[in-house]
Amino acid sequence: MSAAPKPIEAGGWVEVFGLTLGFRLLAHSTELILDEVDLLRRIAQQEQAALAELYDRYAQVLYSFAFKSLNSAEESEEVVLDVFAQVWRTADRYDSAKSQVSTWLFMMTRSRILDRLRRLQRTSRVAIAAESATEIQLPMPSVDPIENALLDEQQTQITLALAQLPPPQRQVIELAYFQGFTQSEIATQLNLSLGTVKTRIRLGLNKLRLALASQVQR
Amino acid sequence: MNNDDRCFCELAPLYALDLLDADDRAWVEAQILAAPDLAEELAALEATVHKLPFTAPPQAIAPTLKDRLLQRLDSVNAAPVATSPSVSQPEPLSPFRSLESRGVPRQRASRRVSAWVCFGVGGAIAAIACIALGLENYRLRQTNQAIAARLQTLQQAGNQIYALQGTEKRPNAVGSLVINPQQREAVILVQNLPPLRPDQAYRLWAMPNGAAKPIYCGQFNPPADQITSQWTLPNARCYGAVAQMLITADSANAPPVPAGPLVMQSQS
Numbered sequence: 001m002s003a004a005p006k007p008i009e010a011g012g013w014v015e016v017f018g019l020t021l022g023f024r025l026l027a028h029s030t031e032l033i034l035d036e037v038d039l040l041r042r043i044a045q046q047e048q049a050a051l052a053e054l055y056d057r058y059a060q061v062l063y064s065f066a067f068k069s070l071n072s073a074e075e076s077e078e079v080v081l082d083v084f085a086q087v088w089r090t091a092d093r094y095d096s097a098k099s100q101v102s103t104w105l106f107m108m109t110r111s112r113i114l115d116r117l118r119r120l121q122r123t124s125r126v127a128i129a130a131e132s133a134t135e136i137q138l139p140m141p142s143v144d145p146i147e148n149a150l151l152d153e154q155q156t157q158i159t160l161a162l163a164q165l166p167p168p169q170r171q172v173i174e175l176a177y178f179q180g181f182t183q184s185e186i187a188t189q190l191n192l193s194l195g196t197v198k199t200r201i202r203l204g205l206n207k208l209r210l211a212l213a214s215q216v217q218r
Numbered sequence: 219m220n221n222d223d224r225c226f227c228e229l230a231p232l233y234a235l236d237l238l239d240a241d242d243r244a245w246v247e248a249q250i251l252a253a254p255d256l257a258e259e260l261a262a263l264e265a266t267v268h269k270l271p272f273t274a275p276p277q278a279i280a281p282t283l284k285d286r287l288l289q290r291l292d293s294v295n296a297a298p299v300a301t302s303p304s305v306s307q308p309e310p311l312s313p314f315r316s317l318e319s320r321g322v323p324r325q326r327a328s329r330r331v332s333a334w335v336c337f338g339v340g341g342a343i344a345a346i347a348c349i350a351l352g353l354e355n356y357r358l359r360q361t362n363q364a365i366a367a368r369l370q371t372l373q374q375a376g377n378q379i380y381a382l383q384g385t386e387k388r389p390n391a392v393g394s395l396v397i398n399p400q401q402r403e404a405v406i407l408v409q410n411l412p413p414l415r416p417d418q419a420y421r422l423w424a425m426p427n428g429a430a431k432p433i434y435c436g437q438f439n440p441p442a443d444q445i446t447s448q449w450t451l452p453n454a455r456c457y458g459a460v461a462q463m464l465i466t467a468d469s470a471n472a473p474p475v476p477a478g479p480l481v482m483q484s485q486s
Contacts, residue, residue, distance in 0.1 A: 155273075
């Protein structure tokens, strides 16, 4: 009996760690989730090889995330270093029941990004214009092809979903998430009423949620 | 805006993007406690938000960054850290063991300086600063020893002990909660939970197994220099078959219904 999980062709929904997944993704996604939880367990035991493996999977995503917000290679590098150093220190506090590893990493990264944005005290932040995803192909570090494909798939899904949003809705969501703007700051930046900002965020995020859900169903 | 004007469907996306003020956040969290289906809806929105980093255009990362990370870890590992053996320690002590290994002593250790070095490099001012640091280190060591001793006395048969961890609102908060059913007493030891205003308090809630709503179990608001709080439990349902203990930041005079943000919770 093969140890590698095989995709199940029939459609359907299953709850795994609180996530609703279609059967076609279930087998590989479950393996990825369990593998990453095991990586955290090993990191908690101070196994540097495990941290290196997690770094290989997520460093570029985290760096790109930081760079989009900070627009500085040096600052973005420091964010990545801080996040993985924090992972090293706090891996034993990670609770797989509360979030995926990627979510945990992104939350730590965003927290660091916002700290740096505040520290830099940018009085005039650049409004992120609606843009389509670029097609940059970068050499990936040595990552298992299956994990790489799954991360790519997640990236593709959300990128496509975001691209389908009307640009005004996408813009306010990006200003809030990547720049840490408050509702009032967004309203001021874009010369909109507070109500309009709230409405665009609500409509945009719900559309994103539904778009992602429909992609998983296919 | 009063409660009647608020709509969960409008506030939930804003909550997921961390755009709400404390009052609206507390309102959303109260709705979630009352209705699990709303919690699912919010979780779906938050899961969507947590995927946004994937949309950042890929950037080339310096190949030397990984080596810098490993060097940083090596320099951290080389520094002496006060840790306890993990095998023989009972699980409920782990927050404070974690604290000792990663929190107060480590931070203070980086500032621990030999008095001889201080005098050597110069000056009465540096020497006074070093003496002050030394006194602070001594005080913190005494505090941690007192905490450990207090925990040991509380580890009696029949006592229920919960390891507490801060939520996103207070990510650095750690603590232990000890419930003595015989004495109907709660003792809580917390670190990195800042004092609230005099009209506010941290409130303890118990979620009994199968319960739909949390049970009020008392409140506390220790000053900055006090780590432990103790009080008589107001409800027998605060001990026994409890699924989870929760701590919110609330108005001290409000009715016993959770309204403020969740700041700590027990680890399952």
